[in-house]
Amino acid sequence: MTRKLLTGNGAAAWGARLAATDYIPAFPITPQTEIIETISVWIDQGEMDARMITMESEHSMITAAASAAASGIRVFSATSSQGLLYGMEMIYTVSGWRAPFVLVNVSRGLASPITLEPDHNDIMSARDSGFLQIHCATCQEVLDSTLMAFRLAEDARIRLPVIVNLDGFYLSFTREPVELPEYEDAQKFVGAYDPENIRFRASSPVSQAVAVLGGAPYSYFRYETHLAAQNGLVVYDELQKEFANQFGREYPAIEAYQCDDADIVFVMLGSFATKAQAAVDQLRNAGKKVGLLRPRLLRPFPAEMFQNLLADKAGVAVIDQNISMGMGGVLHSELAAALYGHPHAPPRLLSFIGGLGGRDISLEEFFEIADVTQQAVNTKQTPPPRLMYTEQELREMRKLQAVASVERNELNNSGGAKNG
Amino acid sequence: MYRIRFHGRGGQGMKTASRILGTAFFLEGYEIQDAPRYGAERRGAPIFAYVRADDQPINERGIITNPDLVIVADDSLVPVPAAGVLTGVDEHTVLLINSDESVDTWKHRLNISCKVFTLPAEAEERAELRFIGATCTGAAARLLGKISREALQQAIKQELADLGEAVIDKTLAKALAAYDHMKNHEGCIQTGSETDASDYTKPAWINLPFDDARVSAPDIHASANSVEVRTGLWRTLRPVIDYERCNKCWWVCSTFCPDGAIKVSGQTPEIDYNHCKGCMICVAQCPPHAIEAVSEQLAQQQEAEQETSS
Numbered sequence: 001m002t003r004k005l006l007t008g009n010g011a012a013a014w015g016a017r018l019a020a021t022d023y024i025p026a027f028p029i030t031p032q033t034e035i036i037e038t039i040s041v042w043i044d045q046g047e048m049d050a051r052m053i054t055m056e057s058e059h060s061m062i063t064a065a066a067s068a069a070a071s072g073i074r075v076f077s078a079t080s081s082q083g084l085l086y087g088m089e090m091i092y093t094v095s096g097w098r099a100p101f102v103l104v105n106v107s108r109g110l111a112s113p114i115t116l117e118p119d120h121n122d123i124m125s126a127r128d129s130g131f132l133q134i135h136c137a138t139c140q141e142v143l144d145s146t147l148m149a150f151r152l153a154e155d156a157r158i159r160l161p162v163i164v165n166l167d168g169f170y171l172s173f174t175r176e177p178v179e180l181p182e183y184e185d186a187q188k189f190v191g192a193y194d195p196e197n198i199r200f201r202a203s204s205p206v207s208q209a210v211a212v213l214g215g216a217p218y219s220y221f222r223y224e225t226h227l228a229a230q231n232g233l234v235v236y237d238e239l240q241k242e243f244a245n246q247f248g249r250e251y252p253a254i255e256a257y258q259c260d261d262a263d264i265v266f267v268m269l270g271s272f273a274t275k276a277q278a279a280v281d282q283l284r285n286a287g288k289k290v291g292l293l294r295p296r297l298l299r300p301f302p303a304e305m306f307q308n309l310l311a312d313k314a315g316v317a318v319i320d321q322n323i324s325m326g327m328g329g330v331l332h333s334e335l336a337a338a339l340y341g342h343p344h345a346p347p348r349l350l351s352f353i354g355g356l357g358g359r360d361i362s363l364e365e366f367f368e369i370a371d372v373t374q375q376a377v378n379t380k381q382t383p384p385p386r387l388m389y390t391e392q393e394l395r396e397m398r399k400l401q402a403v404a405s406v407e408r409n410e411l412n413n414s415g416g417a418k419n420g
Numbered sequence: 421m422y423r424i425r426f427h428g429r430g431g432q433g434m435k436t437a438s439r440i441l442g443t444a445f446f447l448e449g450y451e452i453q454d455a456p457r458y459g460a461e462r463r464g465a466p467i468f469a470y471v472r473a474d475d476q477p478i479n480e481r482g483i484i485t486n487p488d489l490v491i492v493a494d495d496s497l498v499p500v501p502a503a504g505v506l507t508g509v510d511e512h513t514v515l516l517i518n519s520d521e522s523v524d525t526w527k528h529r530l531n532i533s534c535k536v537f538t539l540p541a542e543a544e545e546r547a548e549l550r551f552i553g554a555t556c557t558g559a560a561a562r563l564l565g566k567i568s569r570e571a572l573q574q575a576i577k578q579e580l581a582d583l584g585e586a587v588i589d590k591t592l593a594k595a596l597a598a599y600d601h602m603k604n605h606e607g608c609i610q611t612g613s614e615t616d617a618s619d620y621t622k623p624a625w626i627n628l629p630f631d632d633a634r635v636s637a638p639d640i641h642a643s644a645n646s647v648e649v650r651t652g653l654w655r656t657l658r659p660v661i662d663y664e665r666c667n668k669c670w671w672v673c674s675t676f677c678p679d680g681a682i683k684v685s686g687q688t689p690e691i692d693y694n695h696c697k698g699c700m701i702c703v704a705q706c707p708p709h710a711i712e713a714v715s716e717q718l719a720q721q722q723e724a725e726q727e728t729s730s
Contacts, residue, residue, distance in 0.1 A: 005442065005443060005446055112638055169482075170455075170481050170482055173457075174455035175455065176478075177446065274480075274481055275479065275481055275482070277479045278479040278480050282616065286618035288617065358482075362485070363615045363617075363620075364620055365623075367620065367622075368622070368623075368625055387628055388625060389625070389628045390623040390625060390626065391625075
């Protein structure tokens with residue numbers, strides 16, 4: 001096992017390589033492109049025995065991925081943000097084919113306005129699709145999760161595609177030391193893929209897009225997919241234990257940090273959670289009993305594990321790096337649903353929005369969130385969802401708006417604008 | 421934890437420089453994190469890269485707001501607000517600037533009390549500009565005092581393995597010269613203190629107010645912004661047309677210019693230096709080789725001299 005510096009994108013590519021992927025349909029999009037670039041170089045140099053096809057869109061890419069998976073081979077692909085959305089019709093469609101493959105999504109905020117930097121609204125849009133979701137916080141975890149994702153997807157109790165999510169820039173372009181498993185060890189873990197009855201072949205047509213009349217058969221297929229996704233909790237736990245035994249790295253469905261004796265717990269997804277971990281260290285130094293939970297599995301949702309880990313905590317602050325317009329943070333709603341009515345549910349569950357479009361979450365912001373949560377605990381009043389923002393940030397925003405309005409006036413005066 | 425920030429322009433090798441430093445730290449047994457940061461990738465646009473190094477796993481991520489060392493490969497970036505060169509610079513920070521101006525000039529100009537170093541000037545030869553990243557990294561490695569000459573050498577060989585021996589040799593020479601040049605200042609960089617949860621400056625937190633859609637819709641107003649943004653400031657190399665050699669074909673350079681910065685009036689091409697980013701595509705495409713690449717810095721110096729003499 002060698003330890004080397006890899007970006008999150010490099011780690012994802014290594015995951016595909018070590019899993020002996022057969023086929024990679026691809027379409028470029030920042031900040032994901034480095035993954036397919038890396039794989040294409042390996043294939044070109046004969047270091048990886050796989051076929052890569054560049055498609056004309058993500059819609060075709062997802063279709064090709066699932067079609068290839070339906071022929072019983074191991075498939076990997078990757079996308080991001082607008083690309084994931086462009087392929088969304090097929091994301092929802094192909095999960096119903098029950099042909100497993102692994103898709104890496106490099107999270108990037110959605111337009112409008114346009115950004116290249118990360119948040120989770122892209123991946124949240126695939127939440128209800130039937131794809132399972134693993135969220136990563138380090139480059140090591142990206143590699144390891146990709147290996148685990150193939151096992152999860154291909155397990156006979158599940159047979160659904162899996163998305164491995166990593167944050168753009170914060171992981172995709174960031175190098176960290178990563179332990180690279182030996183090929184043989186990775187193969188021992190991932191194993192050969194047994195496609196069972198999945199045998200889509202040329203000249204023997206099978207329709208995957210079955211039309212059903214009436215809600216009862218439709219409901220049957222959809223609910224079976226849900227039950228298969230639910231099986232993911234048990235299967236994931238088995239295989240993460242097996243992974244830990246073989247490689248010595250542990251990835252429970254929810255990572256708990258300083259949680260046992262904590263009064264207040266942060267809940268966060270993805271790489272920004274490591275910043276929360278640094279904040280927890282500082283808050284502990286200051287004598288505050290704060291902990292952190294980071295779900296790795298978002299689908300299936302580890303509800304029972306949350307109920308146990310958060311039992312009798314005084315206050316919980318969910319920091320969502322996404323926003324559901326007109327509601328608030330998605331993870332907050334999900335957690336509220338999991339905890340509601342549970343006898344040991346924490347009395348205060350607060351919602352914070354942070355890190356949209358890669359906006360930094362400073363240590364000071366975590367300190368403030370801990371304070372606000374403590375106040376909610378003390379006063380027994382839960383404040384509404386809140387985007388943390390500083391006066392300074394608003395001042396900078398106002399400056400940009402002032403510049404824009406000057407430009408608009410100049411255009412109006414010069415007759416350059418048609419709709420001033 | 422060491423927190424190091426590199427500032428440069430797209431194409432000046434800041435990503436590579438940060439990776440060389442990151443790898444050198446890693447070879448010395450440190451846990452590290454290195455990453456570039458940019459918008460849409462454009463040659464000449466301000467970019468930065470950062471390196472963190474610690475003796476334990478690093479949880480901090482993203483932008484460095486409290487740097488121990490700030491490296492500026494291109495001094496024209498200092499006054500560009502979007503580049504954020506001075507973000508978080510305090511008394512403990514060391515500033516390393518590639519500049520012909522003196523340390524005192526920079527201290528006075530920026531009104532800062534921290535330690536400032538300038539790099540040996542090397543703008544004379546255009547061909548040397550592409551090695552500015554190597555010079556920066558070599559100097560930084562010595563100032564940090566934790567990276568041996570051997571680790572620096574090995575890191576360069578590792579990071580540039582695909583570029584061939586000639587580039588590696590040249591880079592080694594540049595980096596090691598800068599490393600030796602900083603001998604007397606070895607280890608002058610101190611790690612900053614960590615943010616203390618019981619004693620910190622609280623930002624002014626606000627609740628974002630509702631703004632009417634007439635204010636809060638993210639409009640872009642026609643083309644005004646692209647004209648007003650003087651992207652010519654990004655240029656490190658300047659294309660100069662030799663009208664004696666220009667065969668007045670009137671379209672090759674202007675057609676290939678990706679920024680529409682070459683206008684043909686009559687039969688003569690003219691470069692709009694306010695918006696030419698210095699990508700050098702026209703230089704490469706011109707059939708009679710009538711466009712020359714000149715160091716922007718030298719061209720500006722000559723212009724200034726001409727102005728004072730006239």
